[in-house]
Amino acid sequence: MDQAHRNQAGDLRVLHHPVLGDLPESRPVQITVDGQPLLAREGEAIAAALLAHGILVCRTMPGGREPRGVFCALGRCADCLMTVDGEPNVRACLIPVREGQVVWTQAGLGRWEGRAG
Amino acid sequence: MKTTGIAVIGAGPAGIAAALAASEAGAAVTLIDENSTVGGQLRWRIAALRGLGDGLDGLPACQAVERLEERLAAADVSVLTNAVAWGLFEDGSLAVATPGGGFLLQAEKIVVATGSVDLALPFPGWTLPGVLTARAAQILLHLHRVLPGRRVAVVGEGLDAAELVTDLETAGAEVVLRASDPAQVVVSGDGRVEWVTANGERREADAVVIALGRQPDPELALQAQVDLGYSARLGCHLPLRSALLETSRPGLYVAGEAAGAADLAESFAEGRLAGLAAAGASPERIAATQEALARARSPERSVEVDRLRLGTSDRAQVEADTSSPWRSWGRAATAEGRDNSLARVALCRCEQVTIGEVRQAIEEGALTINDIKRRTRAGMGLCQGIFCTGAMALLLHAERGIPLSEIVPMTERPPARPIPLVSLVEIEE
Ligand SMILES: Cc1cc2nc3c(=O)[nH]c(=O)nc-3n(C[C@H](O)[C@H](O)[C@H](O)COP(=O)(O)OP(=O)(O)OC[C@H]3O[C@@H](n4cnc5c(N)ncnc54)[C@H](O)[C@@H]3O)c2cc1C
Numbered sequence A: 001m002d003q004a005h006r007n008q009a010g011d012l013r014v015l016h017h018p019v020l021g022d023l024p025e026s027r028p029v030q031i032t033v034d035g036q037p038l039l040a041r042e043g044e045a046i047a048a049a050l051l052a053h054g055i056l057v058c059r060t061m062p063g064g065r066e067p068r069g070v071f072c073a074l075g076r077c078a079d080c081l082m083t084v085d086g087e088p089n090v091r092a093c094l095i096p097v098r099e100g101q102v103v104w105t106q107a108g109l110g111r112w113e114g115r116a117g
Numbered sequence B: 001m002k003t004t005g006i007a008v009i010g011a012g013p014a015g016i017a018a019a020l021a022a023s024e025a026g027a028a029v030t031l032i033d034e035n036s037t038v039g040g041q042l043r044w045r046i047a048a049l050r051g052l053g054d055g056l057d058g059l060p061a062c063q064a065v066e067r068l069e070e071r072l073a074a075a076d077v078s079v080l081t082n083a084v085a086w087g088l089f090e091d092g093s094l095a096v097a098t099p100g101g102g103f104l105l106q107a108e109k110i111v112v113a114t115g116s117v118d119l120a121l122p123f124p125g126w127t128l129p130g131v132l133t134a135r136a137a138q139i140l141l142h143l144h145r146v147l148p149g150r151r152v153a154v155v156g157e158g159l160d161a162a163e164l165v166t167d168l169e170t171a172g173a174e175v176v177l178r179a180s181d182p183a184q185v186v187v188s189g190d191g192r193v194e195w196v197t198a199n200g201e202r203r204e205a206d207a208v209v210i211a212l213g214r215q216p217d218p219e220l221a222l223q224a225q226v227d228l229g230y231s232a233r234l235g236c237h238l239p240l241r242s243a244l245l246e247t248s249r250p251g252l253y254v255a256g257e258a259a260g261a262a263d264l265a266e267s268f269a270e271g272r273l274a275g276l277a278a279a280g281a282s283p284e285r286i287a288a289t290q291e292a293l294a295r296a297r298s299p300e301r302s303v304e305v306d307r308l309r310l311g312t313s314d315r316a317q318v319e320a321d322t323s324s325p326w327r328s329w330g331r332a333a334t335a336e337g338r339d340n341s342l343a344r345v346a347l348c349r350c351e352q353v354t355i356g357e358v359r360q361a362i363e364e365g366a367l368t369i370n371d372i373k374r375r376t377r378a379g380m381g382l383c384q385g386i387f388c389t390g391a392m393a394l395l396l397h398a399e400r401g402i403p404l405s406e407i408v409p410m411t412e413r414p415p416a417r418p419i420p421l422v423s424l425v426e427i428e429e
């Protein structure tokens, strides 16, 4: 079976897929994650953009700081809650990236920070 | 209040088949799904379809979705996506939440085709970032085109696990370890998956996929408090149904994996029958559809369906089925089990309740899932118990010897999903 290729940047994207074909071109979307710029693909979920860059942690649990990341990718487990544009408890596995979006790893239950912009 | 002839909830293969059949029989149909497109589990699987008939067989599942959308459009079914049906009330009205707010829907008949969720059982490290369900892995690989990791371990031994191994390798990941028994798996790492140990082997890995199989998710039917029966095959309770797939609540049908259907072909065939029956199609048409459904079912499942319909007991099967990974997990999780290493593992991910705490609640007298929930908060988190009640039942069974057939599911109350407050405020009267 054809081994899919990956790009050199250490990116975890599946650029070529034997069944699904080549990854289509897409407009790059710039977001900010914990203060660092990150290039995402238009239309993808926030958590997918993070995972493509090897970022697994979305939140830490209340109390013990235990980290959590995508578990169900279906909006059902709430392990991927992040603070997005000042709003806490956003499911990063469902909500798509948007140009200029500001994303923070969420600590515990998170808190409202007022909408940016 | 909006009205419709037949409301179908869930637009996977069963719901789509129900909607198409009901509309073909002349009913006004509203098909509701929480996702942005129809297709259910087909949306992210790439395995070639079998058993769905003309125009679909042979296509990768995700590429069949467009064909089904075209059929729905041609059949004049009203399709509501991004819409969660979160409550089914006494008076038969359905509460639906949409991004813009919400509404109540009054339907003459309701078909619940809400499918299944992935079965998960706790093991040390199962809450670490990098551990994910089979569906999450397929969604990442095929919808988002991202590898969950380069070196991946797969937990589970059935068909779903085999499909996941193929999917991962096809996309370019390396499967470094396979483990059949979740009770034997230990995952460790500093803030993320780094090591996986199973069957005496230890491997470096950056992701672990839990592919233990699927569990029916008939939550709306449970809210309606329909009569239930036990399935030893699945180790859980299922809505009891007539030969036409109607539950004990008149006008409420359940079809597909939500009712325990074993696979795609059976789910599709059940959906078609429920749709025709709800729409009051001619007896000839219904008889032909029942025959097609019988052909789509395995002999084992046919026996189960008949048994549930007739209410005959399944003792022998309950006693015989003690070797599955489910039971062995239950034994390992007891105080006498393995080496007590599971005691500190979270059973309930959301509320961070450990197996040890649940064991203690059982020791102190908890006899039901509702008891455990009240005493420990396990099952009260945002996931609403979908990833922990199975484990609670196994632990009750192992600790107390209560037959699984007598452990009833948690009492389900609306909302079926956490919903924004606006959906409640903005319900149109
Ligand atoms: C890893 C894996 C491997 C598989 N391998 C095979 C195989 O080899 N062969 C085979 O035949 N089958 C296989 N299947 C199973 C097959 O995909 C299912 O049998 C089929 O999709 C079930 O159809 P369904 O319509 O009952 O449910 P689903 O496809 O699960 O559809 C249910 C839909 O309802 C929606 N929903 C649920 N609750 C609500 C609500 N309250 N409001 C609104 N919408 C809601 C869900 O989001 C979903 O879209 C596999 C599945 C998986 C995950």
Ligand code: FES
Pocket: A069, A070, A071, A072, A073, A074, A075, A076, A077, A078, A079, A080, A081, A091, A092, A093, A094
């Ligand atoms: S990963 Fe489960 S809700 Fe997002």
